[in-house]
Amino acid sequence: MAVSENFLDQLKKVVGPKGWSTDAAGLEPHIIETRGLWRGNCDMVVRPSSTDEVAKVMTLCHEAGVRVVPQGGNTGLTGAGVPQGGIVLSLSRMNKILDVDPVNYTLTAQAGCVLAAVQEAAKEHGRLFPLSLGAEGSCQIGGNLSTNAGGVQVLRYGNARDLVLGLEVVMPDGRIWDGLRALRKDNTGYALKHLFIGAEGTLGVITAAVLKLFPWPERRETAFVALPDAICALQLFQKFSENCGDALTAFEYLNAESVDIAIDHGAGVRPPFTEKYSAYTLIELSGAGAALRDALERVLEGALEDGIALDAVIAESGQQAVDLWRIREAVPEVQPSCGASIKHDVSVPVSKVPEFLELAQSAVEAEMPGIRVVAFGHLGDGNIHFNLSQPPDMDADAFLDQWNHFNRIVHDIVNGLGGSFSAEHGIGQLKVDEMKRYKGSPELELMKALKDAFDPKGIMNPGKVL
Numbered sequence: 001m002a003v004s005e006n007f008l009d010q011l012k013k014v015v016g017p018k019g020w021s022t023d024a025a026g027l028e029p030h031i032i033e034t035r036g037l038w039r040g041n042c043d044m045v046v047r048p049s050s051t052d053e054v055a056k057v058m059t060l061c062h063e064a065g066v067r068v069v070p071q072g073g074n075t076g077l078t079g080a081g082v083p084q085g086g087i088v089l090s091l092s093r094m095n096k097i098l099d100v101d102p103v104n105y106t107l108t109a110q111a112g113c114v115l116a117a118v119q120e121a122a123k124e125h126g127r128l129f130p131l132s133l134g135a136e137g138s139c140q141i142g143g144n145l146s147t148n149a150g151g152v153q154v155l156r157y158g159n160a161r162d163l164v165l166g167l168e169v170v171m172p173d174g175r176i177w178d179g180l181r182a183l184r185k186d187n188t189g190y191a192l193k194h195l196f197i198g199a200e201g202t203l204g205v206i207t208a209a210v211l212k213l214f215p216w217p218e219r220r221e222t223a224f225v226a227l228p229d230a231i232c233a234l235q236l237f238q239k240f241s242e243n244c245g246d247a248l249t250a251f252e253y254l255n256a257e258s259v260d261i262a263i264d265h266g267a268g269v270r271p272p273f274t275e276k277y278s279a280y281t282l283i284e285l286s287g288a289g290a291a292l293r294d295a296l297e298r299v300l301e302g303a304l305e306d307g308i309a310l311d312a313v314i315a316e317s318g319q320q321a322v323d324l325w326r327i328r329e330a331v332p333e334v335q336p337s338c339g340a341s342i343k344h345d346v347s348v349p350v351s352k353v354p355e356f357l358e359l360a361q362s363a364v365e366a367e368m369p370g371i372r373v374v375a376f377g378h379l380g381d382g383n384i385h386f387n388l389s390q391p392p393d394m395d396a397d398a399f400l401d402q403w404n405h406f407n408r409i410v411h412d413i414v415n416g417l418g419g420s421f422s423a424e425h426g427i428g429q430l431k432v433d434e435m436k437r438y439k440g441s442p443e444l445e446l447m448k449a450l451k452d453a454f455d456p457k458g459i460m461n462p463g464k465v466l
């Protein structure tokens with residue numbers, strides 16, 4: 001149902017002339033999913049410039065029962081930010097770093113700060129904000145927290161959830177919860193902040209956050225390693241964990257198909273080896289002192305002697321490290337060059353990653369000969385992006401018609417191994433049916449009860465998550 005002109009006029013008064021759009025060009029970037037998988041609709045995009053304005057917008061929407069979708073950079077991969085009527089509440093004008101306290105190792109930012117700007121502000125004070133992912137130049141901290149984003153350094157620093165000390169949130173009825181506490185210890189009842197983190201905009205609007213910082217790592221050592229298979233990748237991971245502890249910042253897995261497509265289609269991707277191998281890992285150690293390099297070389301030498309590793313390249317410069325990371329980053333970017341793809345963002349206990357890869361690959365290849373498995377991701381977190389590219393001679397739409405069928409095969413295997421059907425991208429609208437299938441009672445009822453308590457009128461991002 002369209003929102004009345006009278007109601008839109010009230011919103012315009014709250015946010016002023018720079019704070020809204022209703023024309024098609026202004027709405028367009030906010031109603032689509034960037035890969036073109038979903039297209040929604042809304043009557044207005046409002047861009048408040050302060051928490052008070054967000055509160056006034058929410059009060060009006062609550063009274064009128066108008067749907068609200070909070071939006072950051074709109075880079076999410078599950079259609080969570082795509083509106084289905086009502087208004088989009090964009091945080092993009094609330095993009096100030098409010099405070100950096102290098103002694104307390106905290107940074108306070110408004111929700112609309114772009115992730116890369118938060119990283120940069122921390123770096124200016126000799127500190128690290130470790131959340132790092134491919135969309136960091138456009139996603140916003142509010143979106144990162146609302147999706148509990150993961151990325152490439154979870155192994156050492158945790159998910160977005162682990163990087164938050166305090167939050168400021170505007171509730172669906174317009175009340176402001178000021179939980180912007182910069183405390184490492186605060187045992188005062190329910191940890192409300194954790195309910196909003198990962199809620200994908202269904203419980204309230206995050207307007208600011210106190211984030212944890214870390215010492216800026218003096219050195220980084222990066223290596224790209226060829227291996228016989230995923231079992232050896234897991235063994236290598238164990239060796240690095242045992243020998244390097246917290247210095248192990250990233251341990252990424254890539255199957256042969258991933259590296260092949262990155263080399264064939266990725267701009268600026270250089271082949272790491274002259275030969276092709278069955279499996280690869282990208283490893284990063286970070287911290288202080290020359291001991292890091294010694295540890296890297298020592299573990300790799302042992303792995304080469306034992307036959308766990310077949311070949312290895314160690315970056316000798318910052319640029320070489322960037323080049324090695326480029327191979328990993330190119331994989332999701334170049335997948336469209338291989339035709340349609342069906343994606344799975346799954347996790348299993350780290351010890352079960354090779355078993356999952358073997359079971360899932362055999363199952364999908366048996367189901368559709370010619371299908372190509374592009375499996376890559378954060379092995380150190382047990383999180384694999386298990387993506388399927390269409391057989392080369394198949395019609396793309398016919399392949400995509402099999403999306404649910406392949407999801408069932410892969411997610412059932414994941415479930416059987418005690419894993420999760422959504423490791424880091426969330427639920428959005430993509431996985432609402434999977435929630436119903438794999439989350440039993442009372443988990444779903446408890447989530448529904450929370451939703452009803454926080455948002456009794458059901459105006460916050462309806463149709464998502466639950």
Ligand SMILES: Cc1cc2nc3c(=O)[nH]c(=O)nc-3n(C[C@H](O)[C@H](O)[C@H](O)COP(=O)(O)OP(=O)(O)OC[C@H]3O[C@@H](n4cnc5c(N)ncnc54)[C@H](O)[C@@H]3O)c2cc1C
Nearest residue numbers: 072073074075076080134140142143146150151200201206
């Ligand atoms: C190239 C690329 C690489 C990626 N790599 C990774 C990766 O390695 N790991 C990973 O976890 N994810 C990855 N992602 C997905 C990632 O989670 C999202 O890109 C990011 O965290 C979402 O931030 P955003 O600002 O774009 O949020 P949006 O897409 O705008 O919104 C996402 C959800 O959060 C809600 N939301 C946004 N802002 C707020 C707010 N202030 N208050 C309440 N709710 C809000 C929205 O309603 C929506 O439900 C990648 C995406 C891309 C495009």
